[in-house]
Amino acid sequence: MKTIKVALIGNPNVGKTSILNHLVGANLKIGNWAGVTVEKKEGKTFFQDYEVYFVDLPGVYTLEEVVSEDEKVTLDFLLSGDYDVILNVIETPRIERDLYLTCQLLDLGKPMVLALNMIDEAQKIGISIDLERLAELLKVRVVKTVGRTGEGVKEILPAVVEAYEKQTIPFQISYPPELEEKVKAFRESTGENLSKFETLRLLESEAQELSRIIKEKRLSFTRGVANEVVKRKLIPKESLTETLDRFLLHPFFGFLSFGFIMYLFFKTSFDFSKPIIDWIDGFLQEFLAPLCAQVLEDLGVSEFLRSFIANAVFGGVGVVLSFLPLITVMYFFLTLLETSGYLPRVSFLMDRFTHKIGLHGQSVIPLILGLGCNVPAILATRTFQETKDKLLVIAMVPFISCPARLVVFSFFAFVFFQNPVAVILGLYFLGIIFSVLTGVLLRKTLLKKELSHFVMDLPPYRMPAWRTVFNITKVYVKDFLYRAGTVIFGVSVLVWLLLNLPIGEKNIENTYAAKLGKALSYVLSPVGLGDWRISTSLVSGFLAREAILSNLGVIVSEEKEDGLEKIDPKEKAKEEFFKLGEALKQSFTSLFSFFPASFSVEEEEGSLKEKIKGLMNFKQALSLLVFVLIYNSCAATVITMAREGNVKFALGFLVYSFVLAWMLAFLVFRLV
16 A cells, blocks of 8 residues: 655644544644654545555744744755645635745645635635636645535545646746746756755855845735635625724723633633532542442451542542542633634733733743643743743743642632632732743843744634534543543552551551651741641642642541441432532522622531641641642643753752742741
């Protein structure tokens, strides 16, 4: 079976990855390009007698001025010639802009297919394309697609196979005669089989005037092709994007709307999920854990194993899993904002403020992505052209609270404070404040530089494809469950073992876990966190923030003197089913209230919440929350910082964030 290697290329945000997903499905692989940290997407599918292998190149606007790592990867791959066909994806509503890159690709002299994506959006704004004329002018196959829904994508494979079999060379732009002569002479002098694009690139690097002539010719050709193939109908009514932007990008109402959207984001996430979180917690601790204990006892299972199930599994991982509804709702809304086209507007809106710390509005995107996870937020800085800008934003990201920290915030806020939502929002804003202050400090000291020019491209608003939103949310939720089932479970088991070693030790104060915690108490006592049970949990929290909660659950579960109470499974199941109905009713009712709900914590005798409330007071709880907020989010974040920046930078930030967290926690504990 023959293999056709296809280079998938286009401007940023034209829908290349959506098309690739429809083409290769589950065969999509994500990794890194060799030698750099730029993400590489590739996949294969089968058509007729061919294995068609796609390589999704990082999006670029032009191949003429290459600065960022992404752009270098794309240019190097195209110049390598290690592919058979070029699949150029164009955003049809902006075809005139995208054709400039197409002009450069034509000069590579490779068989080529043009995919006019978002054809449905073009039709809505009165744009129609003469496909036959476009194919005739460029001498390439042209297909129209809607990457969001998959419409027309299946036509790409036969077009690719046809281009490969016929080996049709695309139209070559005719440059001024004197330039064409130079191209010919240069090829003959080198004796190498260089493409026209490579030859022009080498020539223009030696003469500024040649570069100007080449660009003018390409622009002229682009306009000429667009005039030939693009037909516009006069639509007097302004587009939805223009209508929304007049309000959402307004200097005053834009910020008002952003604040309102963020309020709804958090309010809905907390109010909707809280009743379900309480139900899951009760279901695990009051029904499932006692039921498992009874079954294991009836089967004659040892007390050691029963303790492991009750304390390490239900007492540790179970506490974290109860927050699954909150994580799901937050990721769902974050994905909605991302796929609708609103997030780039936030960059534009914040641009004048980010200028004050020497950054462009572009830097806001990684910070917002940090609400979902700090690791991909740091990876999003790969598109930055300046190394100093990249390092500065990387240092700002860890102060943005991710769902892992939200799990910890939510538990302690609901246990210790009458208005937990206000406390959680306050922590989020405190993180943002120190993120900005860190940026200002670095810009004025270690990362000084002048602000460069940056052009921002705002995509049109799009109705999110619900299937896509649910699929992306599902990926994030699966990742959370994976962490709960691997990292958090592993850490919970380790802490449980430390609580039960040396073997035969009955006094928990003499266990290895207690000794470790007491050794750390010298550092953490001044901030109110000297209790060995708290300090032990903070150590495990460096691997995963959720582990703080799971390990406290393991520790206080081990301290319980009495075993789990006996239950009537049938009666308890009916009771839990009734409670689930009440929880769902409260969740959906909360959606119709504009104001945040006021929550109170029910404290059953011997419950985890009661145990932890007996472990610390509200001052210690607030100190703990501030420490968890400021201290670098997790080990995965540190590793990513080292890969995207350097090891010295990551270790330096680790020390900085610990000292800052300790100082703030000290102030909170002493002054509140």
